[in-house]
Amino acid sequence: MSPRPLRIAPSILAADFGRLAEEVRAVEEAGADWIHVDVMDGHFVPNLTIGPVVVEAVRAATQLPLDVHLMIEAPELSLESYVAAGADTVGVHVETCPHLHRTLAQIREAGARASVVLNPATPAELIEPVLGDLDQVLVMTVNPGFGGQKFIEGGLDKIARIRRWIDERDLAIDLEVDGGIGPGTASRVVEAGANVLVAGTAIFRTPSYRDAIEGLRKEADAS
Numbered sequence: 424m425s426p427r428p429l430r431i432a433p434s435i436l437a438a439d440f441g442r443l444a445e446e447v448r449a450v451e452e453a454g455a456d457w458i459h460v461d462v463m464d465g466h467f468v469p470n471l472t473i474g475p476v477v478v479e480a481v482r483a484a485t486q487l488p489l490d491v492h493l494m495i496e497a498p499e500l501s502l503e504s505y506v507a508a509g510a511d512t513v514g515v516h517v518e519t520c521p522h523l524h525r526t527l528a529q530i531r532e533a534g535a536r537a538s539v540v541l542n543p544a545t546p547a548e549l550i551e552p553v554l555g556d557l558d559q560v561l562v563m564t565v566n567p568g569f570g571g572q573k574f575i576e577g578g579l580d581k582i583a584r585i586r587r588w589i590d591e592r593d594l595a596i597d598l599e600v601d602g603g604i605g606p607g608t609a610s611r612v613v614e615a616g617a618n619v620l621v622a623g624t625a626i627f628r629t630p631s632y633r634d635a636i637e638g639l640r641k642e643a644d645a646s
């Protein structure tokens with residue numbers, strides 16, 4: 424199977440929420456491939472962000488696929504409402520899903536791509552049994568909850584291991600990385616095997632979104 428295309432997914436967590444629709448349109452115009460939406464419940468992670476109502480507003484602002492990252496406990500209770508709001512991909516943390524196989528099937532039945540997310544301290548082995556039942560794996564390279572944190576190096580080995588599994592089994596899975604991605608780390612995660620880069624600070628906290636996105640793409644291409 425040919426390698427899946429590189430995707431840049433700006434995380435709106437670092438955007439100006441007072442001008443959210445404008446910010447989303449700006450990264451779309453600047454060349455983003457997907458929009459990454461961070462949903463936090465104040466329980467699973469120590470921060471609280473948005474719910475389906477805001478996802479719906481983002482959906483109305485852009486044509487780009489919405490990659491919704493659920494950092495919430497018991498995602499099986501509400502994931503359909505994110506799909507109804509316009510999520511194209513729904514990511515659930517393996518740490519929140521005692522019945523992971525069932526929850527991934529639930530996402531697909533609701534009509535979205537199923538993604539599973541791993542915290543930095545969670546071993547890759549936990550998702551190996553469900554690799555045939557999902558569309559995307561997201562490796563966290565910070566502890567989730569906040570933007571602007573430092574990249575955790577241990578993610579590189581995990582990405583490489585999951586990449587090997589995907590290639591050996593010829594699976595059509597995107598391998599995404601989230602946390603501390605920017606100049607310097609983008610090339611290293613792509614070299615390890617990631618093909619989707621989430622970046623908040625490295626895009627929204629720079630003067631030119633276009634330069635930031637092109638810079639990430641160049642760095643990834645050169646790796």
Ligand code: DX5
Pocket residue numbers: 434435436437459461492565566567568569570571572601602603604621622623624625
């Ligand atoms: C962290 C979120 C990330 C965050 C990344 O919990 O999942 O998507 O926005 O921010 P940066 O790119 O600033 O590390």
Ligand code: ZN
Pocket residue numbers: 434459460461492601621
């Ligand atoms: Zn995220």
